[in-house]
Amino acid sequence: MKEKNETKAWAFYTRKDIQREILRTTRGREVAAKYAEKGFGRRPDILQFEGDILELARQGATSIHVSEEHWLNPLELAAGMTKRELERIRSGWDLIVDIDFEVWDVAKHVAKQMVRAIKDHGIKAISIKFSGNKGFHIGVPYEAFSKDLTINSKPLRNLFPEGIKRIVMYLEGYIQEKYNITEEIKRILEGNGEDTKGYVKVICIDCGRQKKEEEKNQAFICKWCRKEEKSSENYITCPHCGKLMQKIGEINERCSACEGVKFKEKIDLAIDTLLISQRHLYRSVYSLHEKSGLVSIPINLDRIEEFNKTKAQPEKVIISRFKFLDAAKATSGEADRLIIQAFDYNPKFVEEKDENPQKEFEVPKIAIKDEKQFPPCIRKILEGIQKDGKKRSVFILINFFKGLGWKDNEIQEKLEEWNKKNSEPLREGYIRAQQSWHRRQKEKIPPPNCANKAYYLEFGVCNPDNWCRTIKNPLQYTLKKVQKTKKSQAR
Structure with missing residues (x-):
């Protein structure tokens, strides 16, 4: 199986048109090759020429991965660098939204609505590619933001990974609220014979925090020993004397974050922002996927739900007229509104801290x-x-x-x-x-x-x-x- 994957990869990566497109989207970025079960090769690495891709394939590379971040010189990267050291050589970053819902029809629907939401914010330089397995990567190039933009006293190039995390959280909330995506996804899940319970979470309306499952909402008292208990169950026995306890009413639940009392159901879209971190990599366009054997190909933004995975079989792949992360089509500033509204939306998550924060002023x-x-x-x-x-x-x-x-x-x-x-x-x-x-x-x-x-x-x-x-x-x-x-x- 290992030799088969490597042979398929070799045959695919020998194509000049494939080499050309991979090279286009990896310039100024860190690159890492994966060697099937052996894992990733050395980091950092770069691609300078089309022949570099052929050489990686000759060495047994099965897929190529690229950084969201742009670097002045990717080869200066090293393990253990501080946040400040990384900021010194970072020149920008691309917005990549990773859609990976385990139900294929839902993944397509979420991707479609995410693209729609980004367009709602006046952005035209959007592209999308099939991830190669179960989902999609939506991309907006760094060139779509104003390079002199600063938020919270930070220059745009240093708003990584915070900027992407906030944008993804904002867009997720946007499509939940504006498009009522929860009900639509429930319908798709039911049509696929799926139980919707495993995909739904309860959130606080005021702050958006998820309600903890262990929160109790019923009050009970034991008629025999007068012990009081709280539980989410309708019937419980007294832990002291073993008798059936009497329910005395519902507890007015409050959110542990903001003390809000109103909650609503929301579909968990499984967009994991915790995986976005310094030097994070994603599968390059026109790279093979080891598990599926398919290719990560760009697709038509307007026909996402019509996409069929058979088009991504290596022997059927042709270079698409749709380019992923086409910086040439970006207009500086067209994405500013999106990131500004994202920072307004919800600042409550753990941000990476510099080891030596600068003291700004005396109180x-x-x-x-x-x-x-x-x-x-x-x-x-x-x-x-x-x-x-x-x-x-x-x-x-x-x-x-x-x-x-x-x-x-x-x-x-x-x-x-x-x-x-x-x-x-x-x-x-x-x-x-x-x-x-x-x-x-x-x-x-x-x-x-x-x-x-x-x-x-x-x-x-x-x-x-x-x-x-x-x-x-x-x-x-x-x-x-x-x-x-x-x-x-x-x-």
């Missing part, structure tokens, strides 16, 4: 609360947001107030007061969840810089005064102004 010992000392943008936000920008404003305000030395309860009260001024107030559960997440973060960071076009300018609160010319960050504005006021009073 004053006495909290600064005089709003006359606040910059124009913050004062404008505090008047209430009438259109877009409410969620971004929550992020800005929390970090601004924390930087001025406010206590958590003071920030919460201020946010609740501010939310009432918004044209369409945010859910209270959302604000509580954001505050709870920020409360758990040890590192204090300032709000986004003034020049970050994803924030103040984007939703119309930037109205600079003379002080603004001398600062780069709203927090710096207040700290600097207070310091000057103190000096003037001391004279």
Whole structure:
């Protein structure tokens, strides 16, 4: 079987047209060859010429894998590099969404709706390929983002893997809410004779966290020994005396993250963002898949549900007119809206931390609360947001107030007061969840810089005064102004 796979791979990779397409999507990226049961070859590796692919096949390579990240020089990569060292040589990253639902008809439907959602955000440079086995890879090239874009004071090229994780989480929520995909997938599963229970999870409406299975929702009391218990079962026996306990009512369940009390069913789309990490690889376009023997080929975006795996048999593969990650068709900035909304959507997940985080500022010992000392943008936000920008404003305000030395309860009260001024107030559960997440973060960071076009300018609160010319960050504005006021009073 091993020789058969290697022979098939050799015959396939000798094709010049295949070599050309693999090379096109691997330039500036790390590459790793897989050798059937032996696993991956040396890392890092690169492909410079079409003949390099032929040489890998001659050595027994059965598939080729490529990084989402772009590197100035992939050969500088080494095991054990710190986050900061990786950022020094990273030049960008491609957005790859990996759809791998175990039911084939559902995988096709999810891929179709994901593509639809990305298009909804004004992106045209989208491509999709069959993964080679059970799913699909949807791609948006790095060139579709503005290269000078910064979010939370980070340049775009360093928003990996955080950027992809947030986008995937946002898109998953988007198709669940806008397209009612849960009911549609249930219908497909039932049509395939599948039990839907194994694919459904219960989530909190306010913050999106999954309800824990072990949470109890019934209260019981033993008539004999008066012992009280909680359980999700309808009938239980007393653990003390063995008698049947009496149910005394349902417990008002609360989300462990935000204390919300409303829950809903949601299909688990099995899009695993935890696998996205530094130096993560995915199967290259026109690479073979060892288990299925099929080829990872690009397909038509508009005919995903019509795709048949037989088209991916090596002997039937022809170079498609649909190119995967075609940077030439990307327009700079067309994907900015997607990533900005993704960062607004849900910031609650574990982010990779630098080993040596930089200290950004000193928090004053006495909290600064005089709003006359606040910059124009913050004062404008505090008047209430009438259109877009409410969620971004929550992020800005929390970090601004924390930087001025406010206590958590003071920030919460201020946010609740501010939310009432918004044209369409945010859910209270959302604000509580954001505050709870920020409360758990040890590192204090300032709000986004003034020049970050994803924030103040984007939703119309930037109205600079003379002080603004001398600062780069709203927090710096207040700290600097207070310091000057103190000096003037001391004279």
